[in-house]
Structure formats: C-alpha cells, structure tokens
Amino acid sequence: MCQLNCRVGAVALTVMIWVLVLGPRAAVGQAFWEDAEKLPMAPTWLVEKAKLPPYSPPMTPEGVPDLQGVWGGPGGDGLSYLEDHDFVDVTTPAQETFVSDPPDGKVPYTPWALARRNEILAGLGRGWAGESPERLYSSPAAYCLSFMPRFAFSELEIVQQSGFVIMLGEEGYRVIPTDGRSPISEDVKFWYGNSRGRWEGDSLVVEVSSLNGLGWLDSTGIYFTENTRMTERWRLVDPDTIDYEITIEDDTVYTSPWKMNFARRRPGTGPDTRRTRMPSAVALDAPSLDDPYAEEIWEDACYEGNREGPAALRAFGYDWFRGVTPPE
C-alpha cells in the first residue's frame, strides 16, 4: 500500500511546494498555483495608481516622453483569463480582472456575442466545470499567434527613434510610426493590425486598426472581430512604471467601448525587486537567483520547435478559430 500512498503523497507535496513557492507569481510557462488569495490586476493597480504623486517623465532630445528600456508584463497569471475569476484549477489561479471599465470588470459583449463567447469557453476541453463534450478551438497562442494587444502580456524593449517607437518582443517586433502618417486601408487585415502612434501630453497613444479578427485576447476565447479598433495609452507614472491602458471598441459585438489597465515595470522594480524574469533554476549546487540577462530580450521564435503541441491539438479535434460574423 505504501507504494501508492507514498507516491501520491510525494506528488501532492511536490505540487504543494510548487504552488507555495511560485504563487502568487507565475513561473514562465505552465505554473502551478494554489487556491489562494486572488492575484491583483486592474482594480488593485487603479487604487495604487491613484495614490501616486504627479510625475513628469524624462524627455528624449526630440522632446517626447522617453519610454525606452525593458518592461515586464502585467504579472500574475498574465493572459490566462482576463475577467475576474476564482480558482479554476492549478493552471488557472484566482485573479482580478484586467478590465478597468466597465466597473463590473466584464467584457461588455452583446447578448449574441456573449453566447458565442460562452460556446467557445465550453469547448476548450480544459477540464473545467460546465464544458461541453465538443472540442471547438484551441487558443491561437498554441500556434504561436500571440494574443492582442500585441506584447501587452509579455516583456518588451522599447526603442525610440525619430518618428518611430519600436517594440521588441521575444516573438517579434512592432514598429509604430509617430510621424503623423495615415493608417493603411481597412480593407487590408493583419493578425496584429496596423498601428499608428502619436504623443498626447505624457502619453504615447497608439491606434490599432485593420485587425483580421482571428486572434483572441486571452486563452479562454475572449475574442474581437475585424471591425474592432484598439487604442493603447502608454504613460510613465514613475521612473520605473508604465500605466498601460487599452480601449477596445466594436459596436458589432460590444455594448460599449471597454478598457483594460495594468502596470508594466522595469526588471527588478515593483513588488519584486530581484533582477530576474524567470524562475531561477537550477541545479541545487549552483543556485542563481538573478537572471543576468534580465534586461535582454531574446528572440523566442516560437514556431521553431512548436511541433507536438499543434499536432496533438489537431488530433484531439480542435480547429482554428475562424472569427465570428455578427448578425446584421
């Protein structure tokens, strides 16, 4: 009997230690979480932000705010599940909503759009309560198609040049003209849309249009459409923190424009002061609590080795998300 009991006990202990140590911070990749206090997100950040004194950001020689440097993502469980939720399972901890407006923290889908969203949620096959036996769509991120808004949920490095803001991420880069040029035609669609930036006061404002509507905003199927427009606002609120805000508009599926907010911080600042972005790792005899490369963005090239996952998902019957066509 000890054979099984000991094994179960060891596994339970292992998981417990993982979650106790990793929570409330997610490990890169699939972390394991305990059923613990809800991870902070937009509501907590808005309270924190409201207490901050006024701040005037440093300027580049061209006289625009200097946002350059490496910035972390939102922390918590990131893009797992955007709306407020309690503990789902060890891969999906309780977390506050990313949605700062409307105040209820929910994406304001129209009734038709909400029904579609719930249908997608029920077909994810993640073992959650209330799922349908049918497997519908796997997350586009499983195919290395990052969630929108691009890079919002991961580290990036901002580089500014005359007339451009460049964002370097691990899975790609983003060039945002700020020279006043007009957007491309809405007849041309892209996974990550077409970005045009401008400076308004201390904020970098980026308008995103020409989205193809095939991506998701999180791993639970919160979707947008090819009619969706996004407006991001990047503003330094202290030397090491950017308030990231995005407004999402699409009256074909949302009852009103809605917003998300979270803080992006420089490595080694904020609630965690260690200069590392990764679980430190590790051989027992060579612990390394700091990532010496924390301020470097490394190309990930997700597609390079992304073989078994997509193949397995196809074998299970998952399909590509084909977008939605709102009723007339």
Add this chain to the structure above:
Amino acid sequence: MFLQPWLREIRNMKKQTLELLGIFGLLLVAVPVAAHHSFAAEFDINQPIELRGKLTSVEFVNPHGWLYIDVENEDGTVTNWAIEAGGANQLLRRGLRETDFPPGLEVIVNGFLARSGEPVANGREVRTVDGRNFFLGTE
C-alpha cells in the same frame, strides 16, 4: 497496464522531501511570458508520472525544449519517451545548458502524462542520479 512500470514506490521519502524543498526553495521569481495554455488540453494534471531512464538526446528549442529518454519496460523492452520542457530561452536563463544533459545520463523525470496515450509527458523536474536537480518548467 501502460504505466505500471513507473508506478513505483518513491523511496527515501525524507531525503526526497528535503531535495524538493531545496529545489523549489530556489524557484523564487518570475514575470510570466505568454503561456500557451494548451497544457490542460494536451496533458492530464490528474496523471502525474515518474520516469527513470537514460537520456538519448536533448533539444534546446523554443517554445519547448525536449528531453528524450529510454525507459525500460517491465517486459524488458525499451520505450523512448519525449519529455516536454521549458523553451530554450527559459532553460538558458535559468543557467541550464545542453551540456548539462549528455546522452547516456541517467535521470528521473517527474511530470504529467499526455492525453494522447503516446509516450509523451510534460516535465516538471528532472533529477540526475548523482543528485543534481533541475526545474524543467514548461508551458
């Protein structure tokens, strides 16, 4: 059944407990990058698995690294298991190198079994018989 060869007693519980505490005591931080969250669709959290075998190869690639190990079955046959690990960037940032995983190295892997029924697992931790431990951290 398929898993029986690996459903074996974990010996030296006290020793292992100390090891685990040591390992995970070192896992302190992280700002997450994009987790793909296909984990729950591909692997079964309710089927933890322990495998012991010899490394045949390792792939340091993104978004997942892979360890391949030959595991001897009860009937004497050998199955080559694929163990999904963290991506090359993640492993490198943690200080791991391909040279840490030479072919022939005997390892014990803890992870979760793939839903496909194939000899594939999502690795959580790998231990070497000489006492080194690594967190594989995959997504």
